[in-house]
Amino acid sequence: MTRSEVTTVPQSQGLGDFTLLVSAHQAGIWRYLRFLGADETEADDLTQETFLAVLRQPFEDRGPPATSSYLRTVARNLFLMAVRKSGRDPALRGPALADLDLAEEVWAKRASDGGNAYLDALGDCLQALAGRAREAVEMQYRDERSRGEIALALEMTEDGIKTLLRRTRETLRRCVERKLET
């Protein structure tokens, strides 16, 4: 059997449309895979795999939300298989694998557009962040400093930094949620 006999090009759209599909959804799928617990390399690989799998099948675009959901399903299953095959403990890959349905629910609620609106809202919320909370966030995420280093700089204990960061994220989350709802 030759490839030309078995390869299925999307029936309802040309390759140009497929390029648009990739361009519109690749970042969202990559972020979703990272959210599920994939590392960066895995997310790179599986994002590609997801679109290639879609390209092999007849595909009908029913609008961004349905398409996004469909792509996530393919990506999730690819990731699950990769985890199983790796023989590593899925529990070590983060909380999402422990309850995939809940993870999907959270993602669909907050980041169904691939996370763009979430990031925009987060950007707005960060502008209002000040003081130690902002310093801790910047040191943790921008400077990638260890918790010990941040603790030293802010003259707090490591546990204190952990709590501060968690609470700050919580505050930011509430802010993002409010913005997304409005």
Added chain:
Amino acid sequence: MNDDKKDMREELEDRLADQALREKFSSKKPPDLSAKIADRHAATMAAPTSVAVPLAVRKPWRTTARYMAAASLLLAVGGIGFALGRSTNSAEVANLTRVQGIHRDEEIIEPVIEDAYFSEDVSEVGANSNNGVNMGQAMAPVLTEAKAFHAPSSPAAPVTPTGVTRHPSPFPGTHAPHSPGPHPGISGKPYAGTKVTPRIIIQESEDAALEREKIKEPHLKQANEGQRDEQLRAKEDATRHMEAIRRLLAETRKLKKNNEDRDDLKPSDHPGEKHPTDKLSDLDDQRLAYTALQEERNRIKQELREKGKELSELLAKGEKSEKLIKDLEEVQVELLDLPVQLPPLGQGEGPEHRGANFDHITENEFLRVKENALSTFSIDVDTAAYSIMRRYLKNENGSSQLPPAGAVRIEEYLNYFSYDYAGPKNDDPFSANVEVAACPWNAAHRLVRVGLKGKDIAIDKRPSSNLVFLLDVSGSMDQEQKLPWVKESMRLLLDRLGENDRVAIVVYAGAAGLVLPSTTADKKTDILAALDKLHAGGSTNGAQGIELAYQTAVEHFIKGGTNRVILCTDGDFNVGTTSNDALHRLIQDKAKSGVFLSVLGFGMDNLQDKTLETLADKGNGNYGYIDSLAESNKIFGQQLTGTLITIAKDVKIQIEFNPAQVAAYRLIGFENRVLAAQDFNDDKKDAGEIGAGHTVTALYEVTPIGVEAPAVAPAIDKLRYQVPSKLTDDAAAGELMTLKLRYKQPDGDKSKLLEFPVKDEGKKFGQASEDFRFASAVAAFGMLLRRSEYSGNATFAAVAEIAEAAKGKDAHGYRAEFLDLVKLTQKVWGNGGR
């Protein structure tokens, strides 16, 4: 919502916020993968041989039988599956999917995922619906869920008596035009959006029926098993042969037509001369087409030979088919009309051999000592280029070819041979041996040989080994000279390992997996059993395999021992992290763990030479190419300690030429190992490794003061603001040059410097050692193969003469084989060659 669920939701929300913050602040943003996806799709469309074919196609009956067995079992438990499909909500179904998938992915999911377009195998049983039975979903989540999205909802998907859901076709236009219609054994009509080929349908229905019978009435089946199996096999064989021969016939006709259409590709009437199309300009297209034609012909011829043999066996068993014999004869007749032997082509670059890929090499030039007193490079102990050259020349199809110029790395030719250099006498891990004599291809020039010799470690004194074999079992490895040779090479190595050594096997294709956890090498039965179970199939996701292999090696790291990943592949990383840069970064990162790498290339049709060489380079390793089991024996037998035990790493050579003695110099080979002068003292700059007992040889062609170097670049203008530096007193000491070496201990971070001043004693070429003369012959051979502008008056005849006289003891016969290869090259090159 219970507390656990609430906590979990909180954790997931927190993770989302954490991830978003990382992206917002750092560089961990989603990459743009569009080009990569487009490339991979294009590659998939363009390269049918790399398709992950086999599992579904080679054993369709087995796959189908599994589905049927599963469906029958489902019926036997009273339609539980149906009830589940009806009653569970989507979350429960998803859970069921996961649970069942875990048990079955090895057997069923893999072919679906790797070959999603081979959907005829799974789509009918794998049809998914919100209402229907979800066996297919459980078995093949990606495909079925994908279908679930784009298939319009079917309110009442009926269920067949076997428990399989039928769907009305939502995409009537998507059937293959040759679709044979309803599948008699499974469902009433072909599933929407799939293609069904007659070949697979026939096999599916017969085998499925047989398999059902086996499940229903095992005693009956047992009684008739032998007879039925034999009948079935004979029928399958006949069908298979018929199809193969028809395909060959079609391909031969196509090839013949292609050949007729391309007058410019016809061979020269004078086989010794260069082909009329062999011009420097616009040669590539013709060369590629020419090579492809030749390869196609060889492949068909080979397949025909095999089919003929199998057919004779079939006929001997009493199977009669006049049509079969007629078709076979027709192929043979058509094949006779094709050109017999195409003449060798000119210098090749790039993907000369279809699929094989070699990097372009720009030869080192002569450099003036006044402007470039320092020459710096990293050592290289790879030998792959030599075996690749041998493979081209000793093509098993009987059609010898010259290797493409990009495949000729002269330093690897030099280092393929062992030389009798004196070993180190002090604590240093290697010694330096320098010899200077007249250059055989240009009497006015001098040839400088720098030879390093690593300290020997007796086989019984070698430290314990922690080896992880990383085996490529992708579809492209499913050839006689690939995976079977990989296994044979491993067996050879196992014979030399003992209870203090550990072996693990990681395989990679569509995904990576640990098929043998790290096991002491005395448990040979376990290791061999794991090895025997391996089979090739799927596309190549090397990056995942690399990750897992290094992880396994690190987990069993032996301090002071040999810790090494041995990668066996054809180098075709077509899934996952495929960009060279990303692969290099990955390997470089892994090399920091202290685990060394050996890369072994197999096969020629798809060899990604550049990728493999670079991986070895970045991974603190060496690169060999297995073109025969004899080569495997050399690497894992005679040179085992050199292959496994690294005695020094980041070994760099820097030579300072004395401008009072040398006008210009040229480093022969090592083109992709050249370093900047400042890299020599920079311990962060990676360089090559040397193994126990290894010899490394580098040659410089030197023009003494007063002799104009050929093709040297024009002198630069005098500087307006500076005067050239003056000579030191040492320049008058009569030294030709100073050899400087830097190396690190295998587990060290700081390099050590060694220095050796070198004088030219004015030796004639005939006065030089046997090793010197032999190495010069090898270098001249490489230059001739590359059509180097620096090959002076070297000829193949002269190469053979010098090599013959300098053969020495040649305990393993490698030098004698070199002589054979030189003679073979002369023959392939023809009378027009030198």
